[in-house]
Structure formats: structure tokens, C-alpha cells
Amino acid sequence: MVESPSSSAQQARRLLADRLAGLARDAGLTGLPNVSLGVIPTSAERSRMPVEGFWIFDSDRTDVELVSGYLTLTQPSEVAMYADTFAELAEMAVYGVNARALIVAALDSLR
Structure with missing residues (x-):
């Protein structure tokens, strides 16, 4: 159509x-x-720019939204990677x- x-x-x-x-x-x-509520200015220098949305639940789970579906991460090292990414983005905001x-x-x- x-x-x-x-x-x-x-x-x-x-x-x-x-x-x-x-x-x-x-x-x-x-x-x-x-x-x-943090806003990252367009002028901010970004060392990371995640393309997926993610939600961190305490330190034991991260949900990641992908084009093809959702991931639930529970491995401490993987959850920590998203926590580090969030901390870096929060510093830019x-x-x-x-x-x-x-x-x-x-x-x-x-x-």
C-alpha cells in the first residue's frame, strides 16, 4: 500500500x-x-555511543533492547560493562x- x-x-x-x-x-x-535527568549535549566528546537501549537492575541484571529482541544479562562482567557505560554517559551529561x-x-x- x-x-x-x-x-x-x-x-x-x-x-x-x-x-x-x-x-x-x-x-x-x-x-x-x-x-x-541528564541530557548529553551534542557537543560532548563521546568515547562510547551505545546504539541499544539498556536498563540496569541493581548489580545482578541488565536488560538490553536490540532490533531483533531483548537480552537479559546476568553475568557480573557483562552487567559491569553496562554499568561502566552508564557511568561514562552520566559524566558527559x-x-x-x-x-x-x-x-x-x-x-x-x-x-
Whole structure:
């Protein structure tokens, strides 16, 4: 099935609206005392750039999202690799008012 140009434009508008809503929500989170939201600036030098999403559960499990499915890692050495990656990314990130400023700039660029 071939999409019409108007259908593609509608999808693009919905995607943009979703991104704006997500960024606005994230900007609001930066002021909460129990939330630490880090944003990695595009100008940051990155020694690592993971392409997969991952979630670390304490020190005994990491779930990794791949294109083809999910992995659950339980080997301490593998979990530690993801913990090291997270720590490195967290060091590159900015927090608080600086994170909010980057989110607001991203919002402004999409409007």
C-alpha cells in the first residue's frame, strides 16, 4: 500500500507533536527533587555511543533492547560493562537548569 503525501504529512505532524509533548514533560522533570535527568549535549566528546537501549537492575541484571529482541544479562562482567557505560554517559551529561536549557532549546527548534 502506498501512502498519500497527506498521510505522510499527518504522520510527521503526529510524530512532531509526540516529541514536543515528551520534551515538555522531560523539561518539567528537571525541577523535581527526586529525579535526576541528564541530557548529553551534542557537543560532548563521546568515547562510547551505545546504539541499544539498556536498563540496569541493581548489580545482578541488565536488560538490553536490540532490533531483533531483548537480552537479559546476568553475568557480573557483562552487567559491569553496562554499568561502566552508564557511568561514562552520566559524566558527559548536564543536569538541572543546564539540562532544562538544552530541552527548551530542542523544543524551540521543533516549533
